[in-house]
Amino acid sequence: MRFFPLEKLINLHDGYTAQFRIDHLQLLLFQRAGELHLIEATCPHRGHSLGVGDIRDGVIRCAQHGYQFAVDDGRLLLATEEACRGLRTFPIVYEGNEVGILLDDGP
Numbered sequence: 001m002r003f004f005p006l007e008k009l010i011n012l013h014d015g016y017t018a019q020f021r022i023d024h025l026q027l028l029l030f031q032r033a034g035e036l037h038l039i040e041a042t043c044p045h046r047g048h049s050l051g052v053g054d055i056r057d058g059v060i061r062c063a064q065h066g067y068q069f070a071v072d073d074g075r076l077l078l079a080t081e082e083a084c085r086g087l088r089t090f091p092i093v094y095e096g097n098e099v100g101i102l103l104d105d106g107p
């Protein structure tokens with residue numbers, strides 16, 4: 001496993017939201033109510049960007065069709081059309097003065 005740094009701790013604050021791309025992974029890192037979350041950046045419904053989604057009270061709402069997901073475990077909370085899978089969520093890793101993600105190095 002390899003550590004991929006995403007952000008310096010000093011830059012994090014409530015309201016922080018940023019997108020990152022690591023290889024094929026599109027990630028959304030955000031902090032709300034003192035909690036830092038790392039999820040996939042595209043909606044599992046039809047792939048709209050969640051970077052413009054509304055995040056509040058532990059729920060992210062996709063701007064495209066209004067599907068809602070829990071930010072802690074990614075479970076689907078509300079579907080306005082057909083159901084879809086939940087969001088992928090990723091553990092945040094702290095290393096030195098940075099936060100990031102641990103990913104496989106590859107084969």
Ligand code: FES
Nearest residue numbers: 043045046062065
């Ligand atoms: S693409 Fe996100 S709710 Fe449809």
